[in-house]
Amino acid sequence: MDNTSQILLRSAELLAGQRLLLVNPVADELTRELPGDWHVWTWDYSAFLGLRGRLPEHQLSFSHLCPAVEGLEGAILVMPKAIERAEYALAQMAPLLAAGCPLYLVGEKKGGITRAEKLLAGLGDGAEKLDSARHCQLWRTQVKGDAPAFRLEDWQQQIDLDFPDQKVQLTSLPGVFSHGRLDEGSALLLEEMAPLPAGKVLDFGCGAGVLSLVLARRNPGCRFELVDIDALALYCARQTLDQHDVDAQVYPSDGLSDVHGRFAAVVSNPPFHTGVRHDTSIAERFFNAVARNLLPRGELRIVANGFLKYPPLIEAHIGPCRVLRENSRFKVYSAVAPG
Ligand SMILES: C[S@@+](CC[C@H](N)C(=O)[O-])C[C@H]1O[C@@H](n2cnc3c(N)ncnc32)[C@H](O)[C@@H]1O
Structure with missing residues (x-):
């Protein structure tokens, strides 16, 4: 106990x-x-x-x-x-x-x-x-x-964010990831303008929903499903999307526990960095499992701390891994599942 x-x-x-x-x-x-x-x-x-x-x-x-x-x-x-x-x-x-x-x-x-x-x-x-x-x-x-x-309403915050192509407003609550601001890693992922493959897109660990919101407006051919383990994050994501009339599904999942079906893309600023530099075991389990949720030619696009040794894990479970963007702290990786 x-x-x-x-x-x-x-x-x-x-x-x-x-x-x-x-x-x-x-x-x-x-x-x-x-x-x-x-x-x-x-x-x-x-x-x-x-x-x-x-x-x-x-x-x-x-x-x-x-x-x-x-x-x-x-x-x-x-x-x-x-x-x-x-x-x-x-x-x-x-x-x-x-x-x-x-x-x-x-x-x-x-x-x-x-x-x-x-x-x-x-x-x-x-x-x-x-x-x-x-x-x-x-x-x-x-x-x-x-x-x-x-x-x-006394606890809910509205956060205004400006991107080169759009302005958005996020809803956030205490303890929701990056409460009150945009995370630097998520910002880097959203700098990448390459379109996502059309179809269903999974936003894993959606937080307040910023990735889906911005990407849904850039990729009208995609329909987003957002999952998170945190009920406050899910509430915020739902509010964020509704405020912008983005039609998407938002539901709880622990890892991929409640995710079914295959997706044209999976986007994420994934949660599984424990602070221990060499501990990539949770990440590895995720890459292994998510491969089963990708359609042939489906894309995994994630952002992570640059020091985390994810590329070999991504390549082992999904396919060749490219760095789409990087700065001194983060890297945006993309891998496409075999056709
Ligand atoms: C790094 S944050 C990213 C949030 C959001 N996508 C963004 O970019 O601002 C990771 C998110 O994963 C969620 N999370 C943590 N463990 C999880 C799990 N086992 N299953 C699903 N989501 C999880 C956290 O609640 C958090 O919202």
Whole structure:
């Protein structure tokens, strides 16, 4: 079981048997080992898939919005990687709790839980550290019961971007990749004007949808499918496309788990760089799998950090790999599947 779940289990006497909202959990056995009336909100599709068999459907929500669960006796947030995502979640959780109800924050020390006191301040009268074990901490505040109703529009950002051929506006939410700006790698990929092959195009790891939006307007013969693991990214991508009347399909997928059929092209600023320079194992699995989703003569076009040794992997699984664009940090690669 994950460390965050283990530290919660150590506080079973506080939690067992209660009607609890659990937000952003790891997909493990916690909700079985700690019996209670659990209601789980996750924005992570991989966690959703992992928990699907463990909880009744109406107690598990995969969404950009917190489910409106009534009669809660407490709520727990497992600290997300991005602090602004924690703020976004807490702003939705606090209004669901009556005055005096506990709001817990649990997380790994290296995952930012040390900011718990600051995050919980203002939602209750002070925050107390209940436990510290297994590199994790568990914090609690008792909410004041006066949290303002959550308004999505207060958290949503509109980002104006200028390209040589078009101006666009992206919708973004806290913790969505490159929130508030255009990533340098994505910008380089979009500098490439070579047309994509006509037909279905998969945008893997779509984020707020910038690649599909710009490329769809340049390639009227293409129909885009956008996938991401993050419910907030999917919501933003949908909004971004709708605002510009781009007709496309947007759906969750963990890797290529929910992607079916073959595509004329796959575009991506792929997520699988872990920070470990030589670890290309996730990338390799992706190139191997995506080859099955490309039509004969289908194109894979991706951008990646220049130091990542992707070309031999791309060539092993798809076909000859060309560098379409490069700068001091990024390279845009293109490979065409055999005919
Ligand atoms: C580098 S960002 C690119 C976002 C967007 N395409 C852009 O260019 O701004 C990678 C995206 O992949 C998503 N992602 C991470 N792991 C994933 C997975 N296992 N399956 C699908 N998407 C994933 C992330 O949520 C993120 O939005």
